[in-house]
Amino acid sequence: MISFLKNVSALFFTFLLCACLKIEKPNSISCDAEQSLDTKLKGVSSSNRFASDLMDGAYLKSKERAKSGIYAIKLTPQNPYGFTYQINNVKAGEHFKVSVWRHRSNSNGSLVVSAPNVNDLFIAQSISNGNLSGNWEELCFDFFVPSLANAQDIKVFAWSNDTVNPIFFDDLCIEYLSEKPPKITAPQFVFIDKRDNKKYSVVKIGKDWWMAENLNFALNASCRCYDDAPQNCTKYGRLYDFNAALKACPAGWRLPTDEDWKNLERSLGMKENELDKYGWRVLNETQKLMEFGSSGFKGYLTGTFDKKFYYLFVSSYYWTASQTNDSSAWCREISNRLTIGRFKDNKRMLFSVRCILNTNGN
Numbered sequence: 001m002i003s004f005l006k007n008v009s010a011l012f013f014t015f016l017l018c019a020c021l022k023i024e025k026p027n028s029i030s031c032d033a034e035q036s037l038d039t040k041l042k043g044v045s046s047s048n049r050f051a052s053d054l055m056d057g058a059y060l061k062s063k064e065r066a067k068s069g070i071y072a073i074k075l076t077p078q079n080p081y082g083f084t085y086q087i088n089n090v091k092a093g094e095h096f097k098v099s100v101w102r103h104r105s106n107s108n109g110s111l112v113v114s115a116p117n118v119n120d121l122f123i124a125q126s127i128s129n130g131n132l133s134g135n136w137e138e139l140c141f142d143f144f145v146p147s148l149a150n151a152q153d154i155k156v157f158a159w160s161n162d163t164v165n166p167i168f169f170d171d172l173c174i175e176y177l178s179e180k181p182p183k184i185t186a187p188q189f190v191f192i193d194k195r196d197n198k199k200y201s202v203v204k205i206g207k208d209w210w211m212a213e214n215l216n217f218a219l220n221a222s223c224r225c226y227d228d229a230p231q232n233c234t235k236y237g238r239l240y241d242f243n244a245a246l247k248a249c250p251a252g253w254r255l256p257t258d259e260d261w262k263n264l265e266r267s268l269g270m271k272e273n274e275l276d277k278y279g280w281r282v283l284n285e286t287q288k289l290m291e292f293g294s295s296g297f298k299g300y301l302t303g304t305f306d307k308k309f310y311y312l313f314v315s316s317y318y319w320t321a322s323q324t325n326d327s328s329a330w331c332r333e334i335s336n337r338l339t340i341g342r343f344k345d346n347k348r349m350l351f352s353v354r355c356i357l358n359t360n361g362n
Contacts, residue, residue, distance in 0.1 A: 025046070025173060025175055026046060026047075026175075027046060027047040027049065027175060027176040027177070028045070028046055028047060028050075028173055028174060028175040028176065029043050029044065029045040029046075029047070029050040029053060029085065029173070029174050030043055030044055030171070030172065030173040030174070031043030031044065031055060031083070031171075031172050032067070032068045032069055032071075032170055032171045032172075033057075033061055033066070033069070033071040033072055033073050033083075033170055033171075034068075034069040034070070034071055036058035036061065037054060037058075038058070039056070039058050039059060040054040040055060040056065040057075040058055041054065041055045041056070041057050041058050041061075041083070042054060043055060043085075043172075047176050049087075049176040050085075050087065050174070050176070051088055055083060055084055055085040055172075056081075056082070056083075056084040056085075057073055057081075057082040057083050057084060059079075060073045060074055060075065060079055060082045061073065061074075062074035062168065064168070065103050065105075065135075065168045065170075066170060067101050067103075067133065067134075067136045067170035067171055068170060068171055071170075072103070072168040072169060072170040073158060073168065073169045073170065074166050074167075074168055075109060075158060075159070075160035075166060075167045075168075075169065076160070076166050077160070077162065077163050077164065080159055080160040080161070081157050081158070081159055081160075082157065082158050082169060083100060083156075083157055083158045083169055083172040084155060084156070084157040085155070085156045085157070085172070085174060086153050086154070086155050086156075087153065087154050087155075087156065087174070088153050089151060089152075089153065090115075090145045090149060090150070090151075090152060090153070090154050091145060091150060091151070091179065092145055092146065092147040092149065092150040092292075093144055093145060093147075093179075093180050093181045093292050094144065094145045094176075094178070094179055094180075095142065095143075095144055095176075095177040095178040095179075095180075095181060095182075095292075096113075096142065096143060096145075096174060096175065096176060096177060097140070097141070097142040097143075097174070097175040097177055098111060098113060098140070098141065098142075098143075098156050098172075098173070098174050098175075099111070099138055099139065099140035099141075099171075099172070099173045099175075100138070100139050100140075100158055100169050100170070100171065100172045100173070101133065101136045101137065101138050101139075101169065101170045101171045102128070102136065102137055102138075102139055102158075102167065102168070102169055103135055103136055103167070103168035103169075103170075104132075104135050104136065104137050105135070105168070106162060106165050106166065106167045106168075107126065107128075108126075108160065108161055108162035108165075108167060109126065109158060109159060109160045109161070109162065109167035109169065110124040110125055110126040110139070110158070110159050110161070111124070111125045111126075111139040111140075111141070111156075111157075111158060111159075112124045112125075112155075112156070112157050112158070112159050113143055113154060113155070113156050114154065114155055114157075115149045115152045115153070115154045115155070116153075116155070117152055118146070118148050118149045118152055121145075121146055121148070121149045121154065121336065122336050123141065123143055123287075123336045123337075123338065124159070124336070124337070124338075125139050125140070125141045125338050126139070127139075127282060127338075127339075129141075136170065141287065141338055142177065142287065143287055144181050144287070144290065144291065144292035144293065145292075146290070146291050146292075147291060148313070156172075156174055158172070181292035182294065184203065184294070184295075184296040186203050186204050186205065186295070186296050187203070187204040188201065188202060188203045188204070188212070188296065189202050190202065191211070193217065193250045194250070195217060195250060196217060196218070198216055198217070200212070200213050200215075201213055201298070202357070203295070203296035203297065205264050205267055205268075205295050205296065205297065206263050206264060206266065206267030207263065207267075208256075208260060208263060208264065208356055208357070208359070209356065209357035209359060210256075210264070210297065210354055210355075210356055210357075211253075211354050211355045211356075212296055212297060212298045213237065213298065214236060214237025214238070214300075214302060214352045214353060214354060215237050215238065215240075215248055215249065215352075215353040215354065215355055216233050216234070216237045216238050217238065217248055217250070218238070219238075219240070219244050219247060219248050220244060222240060222241045222243065222244035222350075223238045223239060223240040223241070223244050223248065223350070224238065224239055224305060224350060225238060225239070226239060226302065226303050226305075226309055226312055227309050227312075232312075235300075236300055236302040236303075236312075236352075237302065237352055237353070238352075238353075239302075239303075239304065239305050239350035239351060239352060240319065240350060240351065240352075240353050241347060241348055241349065241350055242319055242323075242329050242347035242348075242349075242351075243347065245319040245321075245351070245353045246321060248353055248355075249353070249355035250355070252357065252358055253355040253356065253357055253358060254321065254355065254356060254358055255319060255320065255321040255353060255355065255356075256320055256321065256354065256355075256356040257320055257321045257322045258320045258321075258322035258330040258342075259322070260320070260356055261318075261320055261330075261332055261342075262275045262276075265281075265285060265340060268285040268288050268289070268295060269285065270282075270285055270340075277342065278342060278343070278344075279341060279342065279343065280337060280339045280340075280341050281339050281340060281341075281342065282339060285338075285339065285340050286299075286334055286335070286336075286337060286338050286339060286340055287338065289334055289340070290334075299316055299334050300316065301313045301314055301315055301316050301334070301335065301336070302316045302352050303315070303316070304317045304349060304350060304351055305349065305350035306346075306348070306349045306350070314335060314336075315333055315334065315335040316333070316334045316335070316352055317331050317332070317333050317345070317349070317351040317352060318331060318332045318333075318334070318351055318352050318353065318354055319331050319351045319352075319353060320332065323347075324344045327346060327347060328344045328345060328346055328347060329344070329345070329347055330342065330343070330344060331343055331344070331345050331351055
């Protein structure tokens with residue numbers, strides 16, 4: 001009988017170990033909530049990039065639901081954070097991919113990457129990428145560490161914003177994809193604005209040539225540097241009201257229309273049924289437009305002005321040339337959300353400008 005129990009225990013331990021090992025990927029750390037050490041969950045690491053295989057959340061283990069093994073992490077209004085793992089001393093441009101499975105009984109939960117001391121790194125994904133497994137759906141995205149987060153520690157965690165019901169997460173995985181971002185393969189050149197001799201990187205996205213930097217041309221009093229600090233114009237370009245934005249681009253260039261932006265979004269992979277929607281649209285295009293993104297757009301979170309300056313390192317707003325009425329026009333918002341916002345805003349607000357080359361798509 002004792003021998004039989006030992007065999008059963010050994011088989012059960014092997015089952016738990018395999019449950020965690022089977023989700024391991026090259027250059028990754030993964031955990032399925034089965035194993036713990038004191039108050040920590042114990043994951044499986046296959047890369048020296050992850051100094052520890054421990055993460056917070058063992059006290060959140062629950063047998064009520066599980067994708068693999070017999071446990072998942074149960075998040076509640078009293079305990080809204082779990083599967084918390086810290087990646088130490090990240091480098092600008094490092095490329096990671098994060099994923100977790102969420103039970104489909106409650107979608108009010110996100111997978112988050114943040115740096116506590118860095119304003120422009122808080123990425124939250126609450127929309128499934130479409131991968132399903134029974135009653136579970138996967139949240140997944142990849143990201144590049146921004147320059148402002150260089151040498152900082154970043155955290156990956158599951159988060160619940162539901163104030164009533166529990167949310168279950170399982171099978172967290174963090175992959176280390178590369179130390180440096182990939183080189184931009186799209187055609188590029190440098191443009192010199194003869195009005196003031198400023199230089200701008202230019203990249204081809206889809207069929208159009210876009211400035212890969214925000215415009216910094218001192219047109220008139222309707223454009224300003226963030227906080228009225230000249231060094232911010234040098235770093236982030238100027239902020240323009242709508243009427244100034246229409247006039248700001250140099251000869252041979254123009255302010256892109258709402259349709260031009262849709263063409264850009266289409267080339268990044270946005271689906272046709274999302275393009276015309278108002279507000280935030282589905283898919284992970286924003287990361288492709290950020291500092292180290294694959295498009296070469298090199299977007300920074302440059303803020304806005306409306307009676308005061310705000311949202312530097314939080315969001316960027318870009319005017320389009322498409323008016324909606326006498327007082328508003330279409331714009332785009334890029335932030336640490338994983339989607340691109342399409343909004344109507346008042347023409348008096350000061351937004352960034354990206355110019356597009358007049359080539360008629362050739």
